[in-house]
Amino acid sequence: MESIAIEGTTKTPEVRLNPENGVIEIKGRSIPENSIEFYRPIIEWLDEYAKNPNKKTTVNVQLEYFNTSSSKCILDIFKKLESLKKARNEVMINWYYEEDDEDMLESGEDYESIIRVPFKMIEIVD
Amino acid sequence: MHFDIDQYYSRLNSGEVILAYKGSISSELITNVLEVLDAKLEDLVIEKSIKKKLYNVLVESLQNLYHHIDDLPETSSGKFDVHFGIFVITKEGERYKVSTGNFIKNNKIKPLQERLDRVKSMSKDELKTLYKQILNNQDFTKKGGVGLGLIDMAKRTDGQLDYKFSEYNQEYSFFNLDIYV
Structure with a gap:
């Protein structure tokens, strides 16, 4: 299975999907008008990955901004990870937020309350 | 009599204006405006958390538009240009005001007004609960949205929003939304 590396733009995040070490990274800004198109290949990759996953999957989400359209796609990604966890794989979501960004911390907590996967809230201090 | 959009625009475009735009609202325009604003907000001396709140509200309001x-x-x-809209950001005292204006069909006013009133009247916890409920249960609409923009903005600004519908003709009105950050 191939890894995916997408560079970030002013409206879309940097994405790294690595099947070798089971590390998934989403970083930067996610504010496209229509996020379905952007996230489709990521969701498809996760479906494929779930067939033969790494023993441990680590997800690092470090977003500066995301819009409501992306919030739905991010939930879809997390739901895929929840299925992975249900199938008795180890899954961990690290949710990074900048110091004082309470809205971003709250968003992470919202996901944590919906998705049955362990979350770690990590504050980034300048 | 037609609602006077030019007059309305010049009224918005007074005081401490950070950005004002009147014309076609396209995806490219939004990209450009957000880039300009990102740089402008960097220059303003404001707390990082306020800057982030403001930027988030700008993204949602432009995309809602x-x-x-x-x-x-x-x-x-x-x-009017195709997909005509108005977008103005001003500073009023300690607050920032984000105003948007667009045409709306008169038959859509009632449901929108009900939504606005409902969102305005909700507490932060109620908004949070509603947000999660919609996020978890709603699929994408035909327009590619999720119906969360308004709730998201209200949640971030503690419901500080005002709106107005001004009749333009028998079929259309002009919808103005002001959000305070």
Whole structure:
């Protein structure tokens, strides 16, 4: 299975999907008008990955901004990870937020309350 | 009598204006505006958390505008660009005001007004609960939205929003939304 590396733009995040070490990274800004198109290949990759996953999957989400359209796609990604966890794989979501960004911390907590996967809230201090 | 959009625009465009735009609202425009604003907000001396809140509200309000504009029929749209909208950011004292304006079909006013009133009246916890409920249960609409923009903005600004519908003709009105950060 191939890894995916997408560079970030002013409206879309940097994405790294690595099947070798089971590390998934989403970083930067996610504010496209229509996020379905952007996230489709990521969701498809996760479906494929779930067939033969790494023993441990680590997800690092470090977003500066995301819009409501992306919030739905991010939930879809997390739901895929929840299925992975249900199938008795180890899954961990690290949710990074900048110091004082309470809205971003709250968003992470919202996901944590919906998705049955362990979350770690990590504050980034300048 | 037609609602005077030029007059409304110049009224908005007074005081401490950070950015004002009147015309076609496209995806490219939004990208450009957000880039300009990103640089402008860097220059303003504001707390990082306020800057982030403001930027988030700008993104949602511009994209709401982009998704929900009703175009006037060609016969009466002569003086307006395709997908016409208004977008103005001003500083009022310690607050920032983000104003958007767009045409809306009169038959859509009632449901929108009900939504606005409902969102305005909700507490932060109620908004949070509603947000999660919709996020978890709603699929994407035809327009590619999720119906969360308004709730998201209210949640971030503690419901500090005002709106106005001004009748333009028998079929259309002009919808103005002000959000305070």
